[in-house]
Amino acid sequence: MGRTEDPTVFIAHREGACAECGMKLDGGEWITLVEGDGGVAEAFCLSCSDLDHLVFLPRGDAALTRRAGKHSTLRAVVVEWNRRRKRYERQGTLVEEEALRQAEEECLADADVRARTAERRRERDAVADREYVIDFTHEILKAYPGAPPPRAAEIALHACQKHSGRVGRSAAAKGLDPKTITLAVRAHLRHTATNYDDLLMAGVPRKEARWRIADVLDAAEAAWKAG
Numbered sequence: 001m002g003r004t005e006d007p008t009v010f011i012a013h014r015e016g017a018c019a020e021c022g023m024k025l026d027g028g029e030w031i032t033l034v035e036g037d038g039g040v041a042e043a044f045c046l047s048c049s050d051l052d053h054l055v056f057l058p059r060g061d062a063a064l065t066r067r068a069g070k071h072s073t074l075r076a077v078v079v080e081w082n083r084r085r086k087r088y089e090r091q092g093t094l095v096e097e098e099a100l101r102q103a104e105e106e107c108l109a110d111a112d113v114r115a116r117t118a119e120r121r122r123e124r125d126a127v128a129d130r131e132y133v134i135d136f137t138h139e140i141l142k143a144y145p146g147a148p149p150p151r152a153a154e155i156a157l158h159a160c161q162k163h164s165g166r167v168g169r170s171a172a173a174k175g176l177d178p179k180t181i182t183l184a185v186r187a188h189l190r191h192t193a194t195n196y197d198d199l200l201m202a203g204v205p206r207k208e209a210r211w212r213i214a215d216v217l218d219a220a221e222a223a224w225k226a227g
């Protein structure tokens with residue numbers, strides 16, 4: 001690029017006057033400093049520094065800053081003295097408006113690409129979920145030949161929703177644990193083949209309700225297992 005260091009704009013905290021136009025510089029003015037005669041730094045207002053046509057881009061968006069700077073023929077770094085830390089801190093950059101517009105467009109295009117990537121990932125996940133449900137249904141029917149297939153599918157779907165996202169898919173990747181299948185089937189039968197839910201509604205403690213329905217549940221499970 002062959003460009004020397006970007007000009008620096010200081011947010012001044014001392015009052016003074018522009019060395020060129022004489023404009024009074026109150027505290028908080030944006031200035032450039034140029035070493036004058038006798039090594040004394042002279043302050044110039046932004047207009048006399050030929051930087052007043054630039055727009056300020058606050059720091060914080062690294063990609064936008066980098067791109068805007070790249071497109072800007074002229075740019076300046078804006079710094080402010082931090083009294084507590086005793087150092088100049090970068091507040092942002094001054095860039096050409098057109099450069100900023102171009103940079104914003106590029107960043108938006110990127111965001112669009114990211115959104116599309118996320119959409120593709122969601123679609124992939126949905127396929128993974130569907131495959132998980134199908135696998136799970138098959139496994140249930142293998143272990144419980146007496147289970148009506150729609151009921152097996154219902155159990156599988158519920159299990160998938162319960163472990164939706166990462167957990168469900170990692171479970172799918174690891175292969176289906178027989179214990180997972182048993183638990184899912186028994187949970188389903190507990191609600192559909194016994195009066196467990198009624199007992200809970202009637203205020204029966206969970207542990208006691210489970211004990212009361214144990215025989216009915218075992219029988220229902222055995223019937224499905226037998227086919």
Ligand SMILES: [Zn+2]
Pocket residue numbers: 018019020021022023044045046047048049
């Ligand atoms: Zn001036």
